[in-house]
Amino acid sequence: MQLAQLGELGLIRRLEAALQGQVAGRSILGVGDDAAAFPPPHTWVLATTDSLVEGADFHLGQVSWADLGWKSLAVNLSDIAAMGGVPQYALVALCLPASVEVSAVDALYQGMLEAARSFGVTIVGGDLSASTQVVITVTLLGSQPEGWDGYDGLMRRDGAQPGQQVAVTGALGASAAGLRMLTRGERFDAETEALLRRFHFRPLPRIAEGQTLLRAGVRCAIDVSDGLLRDLGHLGHASGVDVVIQADLLPVSEAVRRAYPQGWRELALAGGEDFELLCAAPSTALERARRQMDTPLTVIGHVTGPGSGRITVLDAESREFHLESAGWDHFRS
Numbered sequence: 296m297q298l299a300q301l302g303e304l305g306l307i308r309r310l311e312a313a314l315q316g317q318v319a320g321r322s323i324l325g326v327g328d329d330a331a332a333f334p335p336p337h338t339w340v341l342a343t344t345d346s347l348v349e350g351a352d353f354h355l356g357q358v359s360w361a362d363l364g365w366k367s368l369a370v371n372l373s374d375i376a377a378m379g380g381v382p383q384y385a386l387v388a389l390c391l392p393a394s395v396e397v398s399a400v401d402a403l404y405q406g407m408l409e410a411a412r413s414f415g416v417t418i419v420g421g422d423l424s425a426s427t428q429v430v431i432t433v434t435l436l437g438s439q440p441e442g443w444d445g446y447d448g449l450m451r452r453d454g455a456q457p458g459q460q461v462a463v464t465g466a467l468g469a470s471a472a473g474l475r476m477l478t479r480g481e482r483f484d485a486e487t488e489a490l491l492r493r494f495h496f497r498p499l500p501r502i503a504e505g506q507t508l509l510r511a512g513v514r515c516a517i518d519v520s521d522g523l524l525r526d527l528g529h530l531g532h533a534s535g536v537d538v539v540i541q542a543d544l545l546p547v548s549e550a551v552r553r554a555y556p557q558g559w560r561e562l563a564l565a566g567g568e569d570f571e572l573l574c575a576a577p578s579t580a581l582e583r584a585r586r587q588m589d590t591p592l593t594v595i596g597h598v599t600g601p602g603s604g605r606i607t608v609l610d611a612e613s614r615e616f617h618l619e620s621a622g623w624d625h626f627r628s
């Protein structure tokens with residue numbers, strides 16, 4: 296059955312049923328009224344929004360609807376993670392063509408609810424519009440962790456200082472490797488293919504890690520969505536500093552190195568959507584954070600001094616490493 300046959304009201308009833316049971320009792324007023332209502336948190340509110348647009352951010356032939364649902368929430372979760380925040384409530388605005396199958400929307404919500412449950416988020420409302428292409432917009436609200444409040448109790452982009460180390464959680468390049476594999480139609484062994492697909496379509500936002508970094512004394516972070524160099528550039532620009540990183544320190548999984556023996560450095564430096572956390576902090580704070588999390592936290596460079604956000608990449612012999620691949624030029628344009 297297509298949405299055209301089910302109709303808008305039918306779809307609304309169906310989604311309301313899918314979202315029932317997220318919250319017990321009468322603690323909040325969620326879907327089904329003109330607006331959601333819930334008590335305020337005891338901290339500053341964090342708010343972020345992001346859209347996934349068919350043709351620009353994804354292609355329906357490549358991604359499953361459930362993965363699309365997961366990712367649409369995950370990209371927003373990552374922004375809350377980058378602030379050290381706790382995600383709480385989501386609003387979902389969907390633009391859908393009438394020809395979309397009802398079962399596709401069911402799967403979309405299934406994936407979204409899976410991500411919501413995994414990270415303690417309640418979907419409290421949304422909007423439906425008919426359109427010629429699929430657009431999924433999620434707005435996510437959150438708070439600061441318990442015991443934190445106000446402007447200084449956040450990880451911001453403008454807090455990097457000369458002498459601080461620069462570190463990144465997890466590993467880089469796998470999501471971009473997955474996208475490259477799918478776009479070029481390249482084949483690897485089944486395990487590698489599954490892993491690259493998962494990193495691209497089911498990214499794991501670093502919610503717990505963000506709060507651990509904040510508690511350990513880190514006050515400057517950004518999530519890696521545009522690619523390491525670009526996001527580090529944003530951080531450096533906001534902080535008014537320059538940064539040097541070492542290419543041989545980049546954490547890149549064995550699977551990515553094997554799949555792209557020539558291109559893994561470029562994928563790690565310029566590929567996007569890793570959704571890892573990139574931070575600048577004194578080494579003592581990073582050491583404290585490392586002791587409190589299972590996820591790897593790798594120092595990849597340091598803040599050199601005041602500047603305009605210039606990022607220098609050095610190779611193992613301390614020579615400047617230049618990204619001259621066509622891929623990097625494409626990212627630049």
Ligand SMILES: [Mg+2]
Pocket residue numbers: 373374377517518520
């Ligand atoms: Mg971000």
